[in-house]
Amino acid sequence: xxxxxxxxxxxxxxxxxxxxxxxxxxxxxxxxxxxxxxxxxxxxxxxxxxxxxxxxxxxxxxxxxxxxxxxxxxxxxxxxxxxxxxxxxxxxxxxxxxxxxxxxxxxxxxxxxxxxxxxxxxxxxxxxxxxxxxxxxxxxxxxxxxxxxxxxxxxxxxxxxxxxxxxxxxxxxxxxxxxxxxxxxxxxxxxxxxxxxxxxxxxxxxxxxxxxxxxxxxxxxxxxxxxxxxxxxxxxxxxxxxxxxxxxxxxxxxxxxxxxxxxxxxxxxxxxxxxxxxxxxxxxxxxxxxxxxxxxxxxxxxxxxxxxxxxxxxxxxxxxxxxxxxxxxxxxxxxxxxxxxxxxxxxxxxxxxxxxxxxxxxxxxxxxxxxxxxxxxxxxxxxxxxxxxxxxxxxxxxxxxxxxxxxxxxxxxxxxxxxxxxxxxxxxxxxxxxxxxxxxxxxxx
Amino acid sequence: xxxxxxxxxxxxxxxxxxxxxxxxxxxxxxxxxxxxxxxxxxxxxxxxxxxxxxxxxxxxxxxxxxxxxxxxxxxxxxxxxxxxxxxxxxxxxxxxxxxxxxxxxxxxxxxxxxxxxxxxxxxxxxxxxxxxxxxxxxxxxxxxxxxxxxxxxxxxxxxxxxxxxxxxxxxxxxxxxxxxxxxxxxxxxxxxxxxxxxxxxxxxxxxxxxxxxxxxxxxxxxxxxxxxxxxxxxxxxxxxxxxxxxxxxxxxxxxxxxxxxxxxxxxxxxxxxxxxxxxxxxxxxxxxxxxxxxxxxxxxxxxxxxxxxxxxxxxxxxxxxxxxxxxxxxxxxxxxxxxxxxxxxxxxxxxxxxxxxxxxxxxxxxxxxxxxxxxxxxxxxxxxxxxxxxxxxxxxxxxxxxxxxxxxxxxxxxxxxxxxxxxxxxxxxxxxxxxxxxxxxxxxx
Numbered sequence: 001x002x003x004x005x006x007x008x009x010x011x012x013x014x015x016x017x018x019x020x021x022x023x024x025x026x027x028x029x030x031x032x033x034x035x036x037x038x039x040x041x042x043x044x045x046x047x048x049x050x051x052x053x054x055x056x057x058x059x060x061x062x063x064x065x066x067x068x069x070x071x072x073x074x075x076x077x078x079x080x081x082x083x084x085x086x087x088x089x090x091x092x093x094x095x096x097x098x099x100x101x102x103x104x105x106x107x108x109x110x111x112x113x114x115x116x117x118x119x120x121x122x123x124x125x126x127x128x129x130x131x132x133x134x135x136x137x138x139x140x141x142x143x144x145x146x147x148x149x150x151x152x153x154x155x156x157x158x159x160x161x162x163x164x165x166x167x168x169x170x171x172x173x174x175x176x177x178x179x180x181x182x183x184x185x186x187x188x189x190x191x192x193x194x195x196x197x198x199x200x201x202x203x204x205x206x207x208x209x210x211x212x213x214x215x216x217x218x219x220x221x222x223x224x225x226x227x228x229x230x231x232x233x234x235x236x237x238x239x240x241x242x243x244x245x246x247x248x249x250x251x252x253x254x255x256x257x258x259x260x261x262x263x264x265x266x267x268x269x270x271x272x273x274x275x276x277x278x279x280x281x282x283x284x285x286x287x288x289x290x291x292x293x294x295x296x297x298x299x300x301x302x303x304x305x306x307x308x309x310x311x312x313x314x315x316x317x318x319x320x321x322x323x324x325x326x327x328x329x330x331x332x333x334x335x336x337x338x339x340x341x342x343x344x345x346x347x348x349x350x351x352x353x354x355x356x357x358x359x360x361x362x363x364x365x366x367x368x369x370x371x372x373x374x375x376x377x378x379x380x381x382x383x384x385x386x387x388x389x390x391x392x393x394x395x396x397x398x399x400x401x402x403x404x405x406x407x408x409x410x411x412x413x414x415x416x417x418x419x420x421x422x423x424x425x426x427x428x429x430x431x432x433x434x435x436x437x438x439x440x441x442x443x444x445x
Numbered sequence: 446x447x448x449x450x451x452x453x454x455x456x457x458x459x460x461x462x463x464x465x466x467x468x469x470x471x472x473x474x475x476x477x478x479x480x481x482x483x484x485x486x487x488x489x490x491x492x493x494x495x496x497x498x499x500x501x502x503x504x505x506x507x508x509x510x511x512x513x514x515x516x517x518x519x520x521x522x523x524x525x526x527x528x529x530x531x532x533x534x535x536x537x538x539x540x541x542x543x544x545x546x547x548x549x550x551x552x553x554x555x556x557x558x559x560x561x562x563x564x565x566x567x568x569x570x571x572x573x574x575x576x577x578x579x580x581x582x583x584x585x586x587x588x589x590x591x592x593x594x595x596x597x598x599x600x601x602x603x604x605x606x607x608x609x610x611x612x613x614x615x616x617x618x619x620x621x622x623x624x625x626x627x628x629x630x631x632x633x634x635x636x637x638x639x640x641x642x643x644x645x646x647x648x649x650x651x652x653x654x655x656x657x658x659x660x661x662x663x664x665x666x667x668x669x670x671x672x673x674x675x676x677x678x679x680x681x682x683x684x685x686x687x688x689x690x691x692x693x694x695x696x697x698x699x700x701x702x703x704x705x706x707x708x709x710x711x712x713x714x715x716x717x718x719x720x721x722x723x724x725x726x727x728x729x730x731x732x733x734x735x736x737x738x739x740x741x742x743x744x745x746x747x748x749x750x751x752x753x754x755x756x757x758x759x760x761x762x763x764x765x766x767x768x769x770x771x772x773x774x775x776x777x778x779x780x781x782x783x784x785x786x787x788x789x790x791x792x793x794x795x796x797x798x799x800x801x802x803x804x805x806x807x808x809x810x811x812x813x814x815x816x817x818x819x820x821x822x823x824x825x826x827x828x829x830x831x832x833x834x835x836x837x838x839x840x841x842x843x844x845x846x847x848x849x850x851x852x853x854x855x856x857x858x859x860x861x862x863x864x865x866x867x868x869x870x871x872x873x874x875x876x877x878x879x880x881x882x883x884x885x886x887x888x889x890x
Contacts, residue, residue, distance in 0.1 A: 208799065238802070242687050313791035317799065320792070342792055346758035347765070349791035354653065354762065357683070 009034035010165040013218040014080050015225050017168055018121075021079040024068070028061040028079025028123070035081050035125060039166045045147055046164050047140045048157040050086040051093045052126040057081065060123045075121030077229065083170030085158050086127040087134050087204035088114050097204045098130035098139055098154070100329040101322050111202025113171065113213055113230040120229035125167055128157025131389060133319060134178060134206055137331045138389050145187050145417050149382040152182035153389030155216070159186040162216040169217045169226050174399055175207050175311055177378070177392025179214045180421060183407035185382035185390065187417030188216050191223035191433070192395075194426045195402035196241045198227065199234035207314035208238055209353070210307070210399055220437040223406065224248035224430070239402075243427070251430035252437055260371035260435040262292040262422075267300045267375065269393045274380025276413035281376055284411065284420065284443070292374060299362040300397055306352035306359070307400035313349045316341025360401045364425055371435045377407040377419030394421065404429040406436045410443045454479035455610040458663040459525050460670050462613055463566075466524040469513070473506035473524025473568070480526050480570060484611045490592055491609050492585045493602040495531040496538045497571035502526065505568045520566030522674065528615030530603050531572040532579050532649035533559050542649045543575035543584060543599070545774040546767050556647025558616065558658055558675040565674035573602025573615055576834060578764060579623060579651055582776045583834050590632050590862050594827040597627035598834030600661070604631040607661040614662045614671050618648060619844055620655045620756060622823070622837025625866060628852035630827035630835065632862030633661050636668035636878070637840075639871045640847035641686045643672065644679035652759035653683055654798070655752070655844055665882040668851065669697035669875070684847075688872070696875035697882055705816035705880040707737040707867075712745045712820065714838045719825025721858035726821055729856065729865065729888070737819060744807040745842055751797035751804070752845035758794045761786025805846045809870055816880045822852040822864030839866065849874040851881045855888045 006012055009031050012020065020026045036054045043049060064079035089095050089107035096102045109115075114124060129139045131153040141156040143149040144164035151160045155172030159182030162170050172179040174192045183190025191214050198213040205211060213230065217223050231245040264285050270278070285292045316338050323330050323338050330338070367373060379391050398405045403426055407419035422439065424432030451457055454476050457465065465471045481499045488494060509524035534540050534552035541547045554560075559569060574584045576598040586601040588594040589609035596605045600617030604627030607615050617624040619637045628635025636659050643658040650656060658675065662668050676690040709730050715723070730737045761783050768775050768783050775783070812818060821839050828835050843850045848871055852864035867884065869877030 236802075313795060317792060317795040342790070344791040345787070346789040346791050346794035347762060347787055349794060350758060350762040357681075 010038045012168060014077065014168040014222040017080050018077055021064070021068070022074065028064040029058060031079065032057050032061040032081050032123060032125065035167050038164070042164055042166065046142055046144055046160050048128055048161040048164065048166060050096065050127045050129045050157065053093065056092060057123055057125045064121065064123065075119065076225065077117065078121030080122050081125035081167050082117055082122045082226070083126055083128045083158055083161050083167045084114060084124055085155050085170070085172050086130050087173060088171055089202035090114055090124060090127065093124070093127050095127065098132050098134065101326050107202065109202060112199040112232065112234065114202065116230045116232065117226070128155070128161055128170055130154050131156060132331055132334055134173060134175065134204060135315070135334060135337070136389060137333050138386050143186055143382050145185070145382065149384050149416065150185065150386055150389050152185040152378070152382060154178040155182050156389065158216050159183055159188055159190070162218065163188045169215055169222055171213065171215050173203060174212050174214055174395065175210045176307065176399060177395025179216070180395045180405055180407045180419065181378045181390055181392050183216060183409070184377035184417065184419030184421070187409040189218065189220060189223055189409060190214065190216050190407040190419070191227065192399065192405050193227055193429050194404045196237070196239040197245060197429060198230045199232050199240060200237055201234060205318050207311050207318070209310050209314060212399060220406070220408070220433055220440055221249070221252060224252035224433050227429070246430060248430045248433055252433040254434055256371070256434055256438050259291055260438055261369065262288060262372055262374035263295040263367055263370040264292050265295055265297055265373045265375045267297070267394065267397060268304065269379060270376065272379060273376055274413055277376060277380045277411070277418045280411040280413050280418060281420070285374070295366055297363060297366050299359045302355060303359050303397040303400055304393060306355050307396040309344055309348050309352040310400065311396070312337070312341040313344040316344070356400065360426070363401060367425065372432055373423035375421050375423065377421035381413045381416035381418050398423050402426050404432050406432060408436055408440050410440065455483045457613060459522065459613040459667040462525050463522055466509070466513070467519065473509040474503060476524065477502050477506040477526050477568060477570065480612050483609070487609055487611065491587055491589055491605050493573055493606040493609065493611060495541065495572045495574045495602065498538065501537060502568055502570045509566065509568065520564065521670065522562065523566030525567050526570035526612050527562055527567045527671070528571055528573045528603055528606050528612045529559060529569055530600050530615070530617050531575050532618060533616055534647035535559055535569060535572065538569070538572045540572065543577050543579065546771050552647065554647060557644040557677065557679065559647065561675045561677065562671070570612055573600070573606055575599050576601060577776055577779055579618060579620065579649060580760070580779060580782070581834060582778050583831050588631055588827050590630070590827065594829050594861065595630065595831055595834050597630040597823070597827060599623040600627050601834065603661050604628055604633055604635065607663065608633045614660055614667055616658065616660050619657050619659055619840065620652050621752065621844060622840025624659045624661070625840045625850055625852045625864070626823045626835055626837050628661060628854070629822035629862065629864030629866070632854040634663065634665060634668055634854060635659065635661050635852040635864070636672065637844065637850050638672055638874050639849045641682070641684040642690060642874060643675045644677050644685060645682055646679060650763050652756050652763070654755050654759060657844060665851070665853070665878055665885055666694070666697060669693035669878045672874070691875060693875045693878055697878040699879055701816070701879055701883050704736055705883055706814065707733060707817055707819035708740040708812055708815040709737050710740055710742055710818045710820045712742070712839065712842060713749065714824060715821065717824060718821055719858055722821060722825045722856070722863045725856040725858050725863060726865070730819070740811055742808060742811050744804045747800060748804050748842040748845055749838060751800050752841040754789055754793050754797040755845065756841070757782070757786040758789040761789070801845065805871070808846060812870065817877055818868035820866050820868065822866035826858045826861035826863050843868050847871050849877050851877060853881055853885050855885065
């Protein structure tokens with residue numbers, strides 16, 4: 001092989017790793033072994049993993065290497081380790097949903113998207129820590145960027161594991177801000193695709209209107225590559241849409257025909273945001289010159305409230321029975337939240353649900369002539385301490401509108417990473433990722 | 446022309462009338478004139494019409510005849526008069542939704558389905574009486590089968606007008622039982638297609654989850670013919686489905702490849718149904734021999750409750766603002782209903798909404814091996830008096846499940862018509878109508 005062997009295997013992106021394995025530059029056993037060694041060294045401090053099985057991962061890596069040695073055709077993620085938040089059902093690991101209610105639970109089947117990743121050749125190296133039932137009560141994970149700070153939530157372990165080079169990519173999920181906020185806090189790339197792009201069968205349901213599968217990676221290209229193997233129509237999923245899902249990777253890798261234009265948006269909570277983060281974003285916008293223009297979107301105030309109401313009411317529908325059956329296993333914070341959800345009346349819920357499409361049309365109209373919305377990924381850098389996971393308010397509104405969003409780890413504030421959030425039109429995931437890649441490269445240059 | 450001129454033009458079905466006009470056997474002016482004469486004679490007793498404009502209808506008929514005289518290509522409903530319930534927006538008639546709140550309201554645009562009928566050549570001869578806001582408070586219309594009885598509701602005028610030979614076909618709508626129940630009471634053919642088959646833009650909204658456009662006709666063929674020109678994808682309608690809408694008429698006219706088999710279903714309210722109607726249905730089932738088998742569907746009890754909750758809550762969402770703005774124009778019965786709807790909590794609403802697909806799957810599984818469900822179209826014949834419009838409970842459950850249903854005027858009880866309700870799988874409208882035609886012909890034979 002003519003290619004040079006990379007020095008630090010744990011720094012490889014998923015697409016680099018897949019190519020290196022395919023071309024025999026490295027073996028899957030070497031890569032998985034390097035990831036396990038990194039986990040072994042760092043896990044006592046980070047606590048990103050809920051379930052690990054090094055022997056299983058290594059035996060799958062050996063099988064992957066044998067297949068290559070035999071000259072088998074292999075999938076595009078062949079031999080690449082991937083982590084999965086512990087709300088994705090896996091047949092070979094427990095899936096405990098971050099709650100003692102599900103202690104020791106072992107699903108019989110993989111989630112559809114986990115199956116899809118295995119089908120593409122990926123190795124599920126372990127399950128990452130989630131907050132309680134993928135909601136707000138923090139888990140034990142620490143932020144690799146500063147161990148005294150929260151990594152955010154709910155996909156805390158996945159974000160921290162990718163940030164700490166324990167694994168090149170990891171699955172997360174977002175109902176309000178559970179992918180994008182930890183990506184911003186930990187300084188990794190995060191992607192929440194268009195609602196309904198990736199099937200949710202086998203993933204803990206907390207809100208059928210909002211729950212979205214997404215992931216973390218080390219570059220924009222990986223977000224496209226991994227998502228491409230999870231997209232599918234699922235007739236049993238109420239938000240699954242019946243239309244073609246064009247591959248993301250080719251478009252993501254392409255150069256935009258003209259440089260993108262950004263609608264710089266400050267949703268209402270911007271006024272409460274960290275001033276240093278505001279300054280960092282404003283500086284980025286200034287650097288973009290006439291490629292970024294500030295736009296008002298007054299409808300967003302309603303959208304924030306709509307998302308709040310819908311998530312509260314649907315959380316109570318799905319988790320209320322757990323509270324009735326095992327109140328001793330539900331945290332006080334979640335108990336309070338579920339009681340609040342049960343008190344929502346149908347009129348408020350219906351106003352929120354029926355307000356979504358008109359609000360989306362207003363936002364889409366405001367985006368005309370722009371490639372993407374550019375906005376903050378959180379209210380600021382990761383808060384200190386572990387009493388809370390930070391506010392998802394800068395994310396929930398886009399989740400509610402079903403729009404694809406990405407967080408790019410391009411900025412800093414107070415010595416901590418902060419993400420740039422880009423938001424695209426529904427079903428326009430590929431162009432959003434292409435725009436994101438352009439911005440990341442432009443900014444890094 | 447070789448064809449014989451029919452004696453009573455008002456007895457023609459829509460497809461017979463369209464053919465006779467196209468072939469020059471009759472003119473549109475003659476047909477419209479005959480309908481107007483019939484209305485003139487009978488309207489004082491029936492009170493089926495909210496708005497009529499004989500001059501406008503005749504001038505459109507003259508235009509239709511001129512087009513034919515010129516040798517123009519014409520649409521499949523060319524020159525055929527059709528009535529529309531007064532909740533369908535029309536640009537040339539007021540649309541008052543059966544409520545003083547909307548007195549004198551004149552929409553600028555036709556409803557999408559009204560436009561579609563005009564496009565096919567139909568003449569909108571007038572607007573038919575609806576109950577208050579298409580709900581339960583009766584209007585003034587009488588049942589042509591017995592003037593002392595209600596015609597049912599809410600599409601009272603459309604059902605009565607078709608039954609009384611004032612017009613060959615008329616549009617209705619159903620949220621619980623507003624098409625099928627009046628069809629049964631008045632002794633006409635009624636059709637509520639699969640939810641989302643016909644666009645609802647320009648039709649009064651009382652429940653986005655339930656409202657369905659349908660119609661009355663004088664035979665099964667007409668139900669297919671008229672519906673065929675109204676089906677369309679509407680991306681702005683949340684229940685519109687993105688799949689092909691195969692033409693209904695060809696299949697409806699075909700002979701079933703094997704004689705249909707019927708699942709005879711008695712939903713829970715059957716125990717309260719009129720005994721004479723029960724006997725008439727049982728006799729029909731006995732006559733069908735091994736082509737009809739009684740099937741239990743225990744899930745239907747839940748479905749009835751789901752429909753009730755969803756309609757109550759969504760009614761309050763759409764009509765609540767009217768109650769706030771003009772309480773003096775809302776009847777006491779509707780006021781009470783809207784207050785009840787406002788008290789529904791989001792958990793009850795969500796349980797109902799999320800229960801729909803599992804319930805549909807259970808019903809569809811129970812229908813395996815059968816062409817259609819055969820059941821009662823109402824709790825009995827039209828009740829005497831005008832204090833109420835009868836119960837929609839035998840219809841609301843199928844409406845909730847989004848399934849196509851048809852009422853066939855094949856039976857009698859206590860000297861009044863009662864319908865046979867057939868229910869098909871979603872998107873299987875064509876086969877349902879083919880089955881319905883088979884049963885109508887078999888029974889009439």
